[in-house]
Amino acid sequence: MKALRHAAVLSMLCLCCGVAMAAKTTATPKAAVTQVEIRNFAFAPNTMTVAAGTRVIWTNRDEEPHVITSAGKQFTSSPALDTSDTYAVTFSKPGTYAYYCSIHPMMVGTIIVK
Amino acid sequence: MRDSDDNTSPGRRQFLQCMAWAGAGTLWLMQGGVLRAQALTGQGAKEAADASFAFVQISDSHIGFHKAPNMDVASTLRASLAMVNAQKVRPDFLLHTGDLTHLSRPDEFDTLAGIMQEARVDKTFYVPGEHDVIGDNGAEFFRRFGEKQQAGGWYSFDHRGVHFVGLINVLNLKAGGLGSLGADQLAWLKKDLAPLSASTPVVVFAHMPLWSLYPEWGWGTDDSAEAMSLLKRFGSVSVLNGHIHQIQQTVEGNITFYTARSTAYPQPAPGVGPAPGPMKDVPPEALHSYLGIREVRHVRGSQALALTDEVMS
Numbered sequence: 001m002k003a004l005r006h007a008a009v010l011s012m013l014c015l016c017c018g019v020a021m022a023a024k025t026t027a028t029p030k031a032a033v034t035q036v037e038i039r040n041f042a043f044a045p046n047t048m049t050v051a052a053g054t055r056v057i058w059t060n061r062d063e064e065p066h067v068i069t070s071a072g073k074q075f076t077s078s079p080a081l082d083t084s085d086t087y088a089v090t091f092s093k094p095g096t097y098a099y100y101c102s103i104h105p106m107m108v109g110t111i112i113v114k
Numbered sequence: 115m116r117d118s119d120d121n122t123s124p125g126r127r128q129f130l131q132c133m134a135w136a137g138a139g140t141l142w143l144m145q146g147g148v149l150r151a152q153a154l155t156g157q158g159a160k161e162a163a164d165a166s167f168a169f170v171q172i173s174d175s176h177i178g179f180h181k182a183p184n185m186d187v188a189s190t191l192r193a194s195l196a197m198v199n200a201q202k203v204r205p206d207f208l209l210h211t212g213d214l215t216h217l218s219r220p221d222e223f224d225t226l227a228g229i230m231q232e233a234r235v236d237k238t239f240y241v242p243g244e245h246d247v248i249g250d251n252g253a254e255f256f257r258r259f260g261e262k263q264q265a266g267g268w269y270s271f272d273h274r275g276v277h278f279v280g281l282i283n284v285l286n287l288k289a290g291g292l293g294s295l296g297a298d299q300l301a302w303l304k305k306d307l308a309p310l311s312a313s314t315p316v317v318v319f320a321h322m323p324l325w326s327l328y329p330e331w332g333w334g335t336d337d338s339a340e341a342m343s344l345l346k347r348f349g350s351v352s353v354l355n356g357h358i359h360q361i362q363q364t365v366e367g368n369i370t371f372y373t374a375r376s377t378a379y380p381q382p383a384p385g386v387g388p389a390p391g392p393m394k395d396v397p398p399e400a401l402h403s404y405l406g407i408r409e410v411r412h413v414r415g416s417q418a419l420a421l422t423d424e425v426m427s
Binding site: 069106 | 181216218247249289290391
């Protein structure tokens with residue numbers, strides 16, 4: 001009976017869209033937020049693993065502008081980030097998100113969403 | 115391969131050595147792919163008198179930048195254009211090798227366009243830097259400053275026997291890569307150069323260096339070797355770039371590569387410090403010695419181009 005109810009809940013969840021799921025899962029615990037610093041033409045940390053639903057915030061600490069760009073067009077690119085500007089993306093779906101700076105493409109980073 | 119810079123004696127072999135910044139202008143003569151440096155007096159003046167025409171390169175104005183070491187990049191651009199206007203030989207045209215603006219904003223493009231009208235030249239040719247194509251792949255840049263010859267923005271023209279080619283290497287950059295020309299542009303370049311005789315002097319200009327100047331800082335172009343293979347057969351090829359805000363030179367066969375100073379702020383020599391970017395610690399009274407313009411003179415019937423770099427101080 002218990003197992004059945006669990007299955008029913010699961011199937012109901014599957015019918016919901018991704019956004020609704022994210023809303024559901026983030027309702028109880030507060031949405032996780034994690035920071036990536038852009039300093040000296042590099043992302044720090046360069047690679048990070050986060051839980052689904054985590055909000056990643058990039059902050060540009062360089063004097064040069066940078067542009068956060070998804071390598072596989074998996075999320076929307078940032079505008080030009082001037083010094084101290086930030087850009088945030090909430091990663092609701094598990095996967096590996098490679099990104100780079102579109103104007104300094106040797107700057108690469110990865111967000112792994114579990 | 116030989117590398118030189120604006121502060122070394124002729125023939126001194128250095129490989130990507132850092133250079134001193136300040137100093138009087140130097141006249142560069144390129145003959146058969148070998149650079150000779152001369153002071154701006156004496157022989158230099160004679161060469162200037164013999165020149166059939168001259169043009170000036172300026173670069174990296176970064177309109178919109180307002181931090182140390184330069185809170186007023188508009189006035190240093192104005193000072194650069196005043197130097198252009200003060201040249202004894204009136205240049206036939208200006209080349210701006212990119213990074214007109216800092217953030218590709220319409221107001222920055224407006225400011226740049228307004229200031230450029232102060233230059234007493236008939237024509238200015240532009241190529242974009244990566245700072246000019248943010249958010250719209252250069253649509254606004256090309257609308258305002260493009261030559262509109264080719265869909266990709268690249269172009270060529272002939273001026274008094276010299277063939278000039280403006281290339282775009284700041285678009286469609288790939289993660290982990292450097293500057294990029296792309297297959298379409300390379301195919302066009304091949305066609306564009308095909309009818310020229312090998313004795314035609316060729317000047318190629320683009321924003322990012324078209325040689326592996328310092329890939330660790332992104333100072334290079336992934337497919338530049340393919341472009342250079344198309345230029346090998348010419349007796350005299352000069353490649354003019356910006357991007358790195360300092361003078362660096364190298365010679366490969368008959369191809370000589372030059373990067374120009376910025377009109378806005380200097381960047382460190384390759385590998386000096388953790389990253390590129392503005393040299394914030396330059397004191398205001400020293401800033402002008404890091405900035406400047408480049409004049410190029412061509413003597414008709416000669417394969418030599420004479421390059422003169424002038425600091426703003």
